[in-house]
Amino acid sequence: MPVIDKATFEELKQMSGEDFINELIDAFLDDAPNMLNNLRTALAAKDVESFRRNAHSMKSNANTFGATELGALAKELEFMAKENNLDIGTRLEVLEEAYGKVAEELKGMRT
Amino acid sequence: MKFAHEPGHLLVVDDNKVNRILLARGLEQDGHKIETAENGRQALEMLKRDAFDLVLLDIEMPEMNGYQVLEACLQDIELRNLPIIMTSSLDEIDSVIKCVELGAEDYLNKPINPILLRARVNASLEKKRLRDEQRKLIRTFATREVAEELMREGFSLGGRYVDATVMFSDIRSYTTYSENEDPAEIIELLNNYFALMFDAITGHHGIINQMVGDGLMAVFGAPVQREDRCEQSVRAALEMMELLEGFNQEQAAQNKTQIQIGIGIASGRMIAGYAGTQHRATYTCVGDTVNLAKRIEEHTKQAGRPILIDRFTREGLPEDIQVEDLGETIFKGKHQAINIFAVNK
Known part of the structure; x- marks a missing residue:
């Protein structure tokens, strides 16, 4: 599975224009570490609501860029939190790793 | 696409930065004046302070969620007629249905498709303009109270x-x-x-x-x-x-x-x-x-x-x-x- 689905990304780029895609990537790279941080904090504090909301945001952004795997992982976490289940094992680490790959790839896709 | 529509004053409400940019930039290209809010409470304050033509409202937000903002607007005589388009991901479809039943104008799925976004926004603005015109017309032969009653009851x-x-x-x-x-x-x-x-x-x-x-x-x-x-x-x-x-x-x-x-x-x-x-x-x-x-x-x-x-x-x-x-x-x-x-x- 590619880290970024090229078709989705191209579509986004085509519809939004070149300047705009850079701004979007920068906003995501700027904001995503906050979301990961919030997820970790929420998990430690057992704050299901905050955990769910941040997973939701991550899912939403991942899908915007075509980061399919990251989106699926975030969605899984969102659903677990929705079921009041924060017994997520190592899934957050897996998500962080997935984000690292997405971030690298997106940096290279700036124009 | 150059804008063939009259520009509107829009409020984009979303707690997520990428989503805000995605929504705002696309619409700015159409000539609309865009302001943004990061949560429901902030949005409601802005709506009470300034006149807007349309709101794009995320459902999932901290402090006050989109559903609560929509309810507050519908109960406010000044904001009741303001068109609100809900933005949400596909798996929130139950909430979306609830919002549309309650009185939201329309909805858009995330990730946002810019072409659909422009079409929905321009259609909503056009509808609002028509309703405002209608209201003005009714006002020429009725009091404000009666005009509002007619607009509400049809x-x-x-x-x-x-x-x-x-x-x-x-x-x-x-x-x-x-x-x-x-x-x-x-x-x-x-x-x-x-x-x-x-x-x-x-x-x-x-x-x-x-x-x-x-x-x-x-x-x-x-x-x-x-x-x-x-x-x-x-x-x-x-x-x-x-x-x-x-x-x-x-x-x-x-x-x-x-x-x-x-x-x-x-x-x-x-x-x-x-x-x-x-x-x-x-x-x-x-x-x-x-x-x-x-x-x-x-x-x-x-x-x-x-x-x-x-x-x-x-x-x-x-x-x-x-x-x-x-x-x-x-x-x-x-x-x-x-x-x-x-x-x-």
């Missing part, structure tokens, strides 16, 4: 029983000084006269539903019920006489035609509704009470008093309005004698 042909007060007013005589009446001057006179009468009637929550020649018919207490409809109608009549006096003085000073009017008012049960066709209809009232008001108005000339009312209207008046009992009169086509009262200036 209109359908067909009537219902209402307790209301009906007023007829007609020009009794023209006093002309010049030998040749100028048609343009007469029309100008009528326009000025009607403008004054409209002010007096709508100022007292009445709606004018008929204008024929130099006469008019107005109704108080329908379609929106009013406890004080009798009082309002008589106060409107008194103001009409007062305005007319000033008007006649101005006309006299310019050596122009002066007019005298008669006003008849009756209260009671009547059938009210929109009569006409789907394309052209007026709000009107029919029934014995309406006929009686017309008869009373015609009776003003004979009685020599400009404002006459029936017993039911008289019973609804506060003490400070002075009336004189003129006794009973039998009107043409009526079997029962009717007790008539003259309102003193």
Whole structure:
């Protein structure tokens, strides 16, 4: 599975224009570490609501860029939190790793 | 795509930065003026402070979620008519349905498709403009209250029983000084006269539903019920006489035609509704009470008093309005004698 689905990304780029895609990537790279941080904090504090909301945001952004795997992982976490289940094992680490790959790839896709 | 639409003032509400940019930039390219809010509470503050044409509202947000913002807007008389488009991911479809049922204008799925976004936004703005136009049109013949009622309930042909007060007013005589009446001057006179009468009637929550020649018919207490409809109608009549006096003085000073009017008012049960066709209809009232008001108005000339009312209207008046009992009169086509009262200036 590619880290970024090229078709989705191209579509986004085509519809939004070149300047705009850079701004979007920068906003995501700027904001995503906050979301990961919030997820970790929420998990430690057992704050299901905050955990769910941040997973939701991550899912939403991942899908915007075509980061399919990251989106699926975030969605899984969102659903677990929705079921009041924060017994997520190592899934957050897996998500962080997935984000690292997405971030690298997106940096290279700036124009 | 260059914008073929009039730009609007839009509020984008989303707690996520990427989503805000995605929504805002695309719409800015269309010439719209965009402001953004990061949560529901902030959005509501901005909506109360500034006039917006449209809101794009995320459902999932901290502090106050989109559902709560939507509810707050729908309960606010100033914000109730503001179109709101919900933005959400596909798996929130239950919440979206709830919002649309509650009164959201439309929805958009995330990730946002920019083309669909523009289409929905422009369609909503266009609809809003049409509704605003409609509201303005209705306002030209109805009070704000009535206009809002019509916009909310929509209109359908067909009537219902209402307790209301009906007023007829007609020009009794023209006093002309010049030998040749100028048609343009007469029309100008009528326009000025009607403008004054409209002010007096709508100022007292009445709606004018008929204008024929130099006469008019107005109704108080329908379609929106009013406890004080009798009082309002008589106060409107008194103001009409007062305005007319000033008007006649101005006309006299310019050596122009002066007019005298008669006003008849009756209260009671009547059938009210929109009569006409789907394309052209007026709000009107029919029934014995309406006929009686017309008869009373015609009776003003004979009685020599400009404002006459029936017993039911008289019973609804506060003490400070002075009336004189003129006794009973039998009107043409009526079997029962009717007790008539003259309102003193």
